[in-house]
Amino acid sequence: MAIVKPSLAKGTRDFSPTEMEKRDYIFHTLKTVFTKYGYREIQTPSFENLQTLTGKYGDEGDKLIFKILNSGDYLAKAPADLLTERASTPLTPHISEKALRYDLTVPFARYVVMHQHEITLPFKRFQIQPVWRADRPQRGRYREFYQCDVDVVGSESLLNEAEFILIYHEALTNLGLMDFTIKLNNRKILSGIADVLGKPQLLVPMTVAIDKLDKIGVEGVDRELLERGFSDEDLEKLRPIMQLEGPVAVKIDQLKDTLASSAIGMRGIDEIEIVLGYVEKMTAHTDPLNRFIDLDITLARGLNYYTGCIFEVKTNEVTMGSIGGGGRYDDLTGMFGLKGLTGVGISFGADRIYDVMEELELFPTSTVQSTRVLFSNFDKLTELYALPLLQKLRGAGVAAEIYPASAKLKKQLAYADAKKIPYVVLIGEEEIQSGVFSLKDMQSGEQRKLDELKLFTFLTS
């Protein structure tokens, strides 16, 4: 076989032991919080039927789905005319019937429909799995990355939205983040704004444009709005709402004035107030979350399916895109024929949270230590002598290993050092004869002699 230069597929990453330990720490912390709020974990397959995924993410999204070529002679059954025309798009369903999952929401919707008779509503689930996108990779964006989704279906209550704010706060705080903002918006407020401008049909272009405010500034947004069919008059009206400042309560009051004539807009404001009211009640015995919450009407996100509340989380400690987002989507399962089921959910961007924590040095040192004690190995005799105690320690739950060959002590200690193993037990002729073990503390360099019982007690405590 020809030797190929080892390389990673574009946009993918290896996770080495230290990285895995840190990633697991994040996932474990998140799971603990999710579970505490009554969410249960599910997993779905890494690939789905292509039909399940296509048409759910828009034309752009469809292009970014990784398709899996059919097995066998996949061109044999393909229509000849499509082949001669090289018509890729219509040809695709003939040569591919499976695709890697693009997100966790659509597989979840499929799951709910298929398992509707065994789940009880409201159904609260979380899911932590990789997803794949044939996107062009760049900083903080990969072709394989993990999503951590928490959703509830079958409950209209805004209590869910309020709990998501608490989940965000609790999870991120537990991970050590101190300063972040949970941005809130509501699709109905955006609809209301479009109504007030008299251009409800331009809702989507409008939100796409104002979503870019912090990126391209007021002039950029204005330019884009004009291109998309808004008048100078509209811009005059829009500008003050777009740039609302101050406490949430003040923003709400101003929005009420502006949107007074729009029933749907007022309902959106109402929803925000209810959610914030719930949050206030739930934090009655703890610190208020006001400083973490902001109302940002430029927040749009995947507007295609959100119908109510919209969330986005940003850290203020380092420069980074959003580290989480979510929202309310009515009719989550309609695309699979189950109508009228509402859902609301949020997602944590684990990869980005990892980068933030790395930069802020928030990982506890204990996550990077695996083995607690290494037994040295000088020859067959000392090797055999160590085995009973080695296994006894493992039996007591202590991560222990023996150097698997007789090598120079220098090498064995270097191994312990590289693996950050805190203790090394030295066993040589001298130790066998006297019946005590030499225990070396790798951090201080100190060495002392202990009998088996004392050694065992020390390492298990």
Added chain:
RNA sequence: GUGGGUAUAGCUCAGUUGGUUAGAGCACUAGAUUGUGGUUCUAGGGGUCGUCGGUUCGAGCCCGAUUAUCCACCCCA
């Protein structure tokens, strides 16, 4: 899909207006130290200079193409 940068040792990168045998740091191996790591010192191994073509007496360096990769835009987490 659009635009820009980069490509030299396992990794991060130097390499002068084109001029002998292409370098450094880290990592690795060995020794200084036959039972003592993380510090230090010494030595050693390791390169089709991404690939193909062109210019030139001569190309790691200049030109063209190509591939890979990174960054930005669109979009998104």
